[in-house]
Amino acid sequence: MMTMKRLINLKRAEARRIYLTYAVVIIAYVVCQIMSSTKFFSSSMRGMLVPICAYMVMAVSLNLVVGILGELSLGHAGFMSVGAFAGVTSAILMQGTITNAPVRLALAMIIAAIFAAIAGFLIGIPVLRLKGDYLAIVTLAFGEIIKSILNNFYLGVDSQGLHFSMLSDTTRLLKGGRLIIRGPMGISGIQKIATFPAGFVLLMIALMIVFNLVNSRSGRAFMAIRDDRIAAESIGLDITKYKMMAFVMSAAIAGAAGALFAMNYSTIVANKFDFNTSILILVFVVLGGQGNMLGGIIAAAVLTILPEKLRQFSEYRMLLYAVVLIVMMLATNNAEIRAFLSGLNPFRRKEEAE
């Protein structure tokens, strides 16, 4: 009943945009599935499907904080790494008991999301008291702190249960035990259970969560805080509560994406989730348009495939990548090109006619 009401209350244009996003994602998935089952897809493309899904989910997750809540977070890769390590560790621990790989993957992603949400909550307590530039800088610092902690974290398992130590390995595992997280060496020997369908399902779930949240009472509160903090406060909105809600939700989604990403490779290190990765995700969001989920998803796909397609230019690859990025940024911000693009969009045209 509530959802029905909500849908009716939703502005039509907004509803169209949401359905368009779902439709594009589903069509893209079906096309990719068909292509990859034929010989038409190169192994290079096939290998990128799962990381692209993970990056898309990251873009959706960060868009919630940057686009909807209007706060700049520069440490999002930190939550991804918490999710990656928590997810992989739980997947390894479950190897003996749950033999069904998709079930194990799903459980691992849920555990990853819970751990990342806890990290998001703890970090949110100090961070969300700040605003603007200060908040951005502190999230950057926390991203680095998470990386540093994971680089000095050792976790092993043996017949006595789990053991952990910091700084150096003092877990003293019994015979037959396995050191899972090995500080700077990260985790090795991961079973690669992440699959493209799993990535698709995760992306759809992330989109549903974010769209439903954005179009709820809380979502309107987020946007009120974004547009005018003082006005929002004056009408009695609990700013910290709503900010925390968005931040924790975003961290949880990022954690699940991290677990998916990590389980696509046989090895993972904390250094992978550094400042550069945080910025890369921010670039997806900015290029796709803040608050625009579909834009972020497309940007994530394009910017992951682009450097691979530029391989033929060898040394000039990253230079060209930068040039293409600048051109794209300029082009998507150009009023004439935007008008041209929106002319191509059948939904948009009707909207203007209304």
Place this chain on the structure above:
Amino acid sequence: MKKILTCAVLVLAMAASAFGAGFKIGGTGPLTGGAAIYGTAAMRGAQIAVDEINASGGEIQFELRYEDDTHDAEKAVNAYNALKDWGMQVSLGSVTSKPAEATAAENFSDRIFALTPSASSAAVTEGKDNVFQMCFVDPNQGTASAQYIASKNLAKKVAIIWKNDDVYSKGIRDTFVEKAPEVGLEVVSETTFADGNDTDFSVQLTEAKEKGAELVFLPMYYQPASLILAQAQAMGYAPKWFGVDGMDGILTMEGFDKALAEGVMLLTPFNADAKDEKTQKFVAEYQKRFGEIPNQFAADGYDCVYAYCQALAQAKATPDMDAEALCPKMIEQFTTMTFNGVTGENVKWAANGEVTKDPKGMVIKDGAYVGLD
């Protein structure tokens, strides 16, 4: 019309590559970014070997392709897939350890044989029957260094500065510390650094100095090592310095004052000063092409290609065999053959992919690597 023409060209190109006489050999390595010296050196070494073998006109011919992985596991898998699309038959794995772990898993599941020039972490070959190494594994380097220091009586009190967020550094440090008491070395100071705080080493150096270390062991890559050397000189601390193969390359680093590295010792399997004909020929060619003395990575890359040449010839392999058919043949050859290259004589491989060869001690004298023995 244009389309037809393009198609024709494509078909011709494909035909040419199919009937091309060479084995397609591919590798990934950091060709850009912080670790680029290693990737570039391995690629250049391999290229020289390929050109030499092709020029000699023997039965075995090669086509070499290297892809950039920027020292990142994700990019390395992408690069590996690009090589697979190209039709790689045997692989040179990856140059650096962590990317190599990721690509080795792909090699294993795709049944494409790999011989990595320089990825030294033990996890690269662990549990994979078709992944082999041309260099020592990290743990061996730590043990060998401790033994070498003790047997040459270089010092009794040793300080270690290591990078605690780096696989390579940690692997060597762990085994060094384990071996040190056995051979009578005392580790008096052990200090660390990490990415992000790798520019100021005054704390680490002061501690080493105060604890009276006669020798400082630096299991790390050359970049931080160059800063340590400069800062030690600035504070007037002059112990003996001992590095491992990551130190190799310090002399060709841009903007580095070679005088700082004077007297630095390092353990590496390759000595560019060696008098044997093979090494001299390789060094001369490398210098002619690239204007610098090759480091150990270049030599490893060079040896990898020659090892493949030998193995493929002995297995009577032909370029029309696919990667899956070549894989068991290569496993059989590498576990049984003995190889003589520029990084060692009587090189042998164990079934787990690890290599056995003797490390050589080197010292930097007048801005060049000189054999220590």
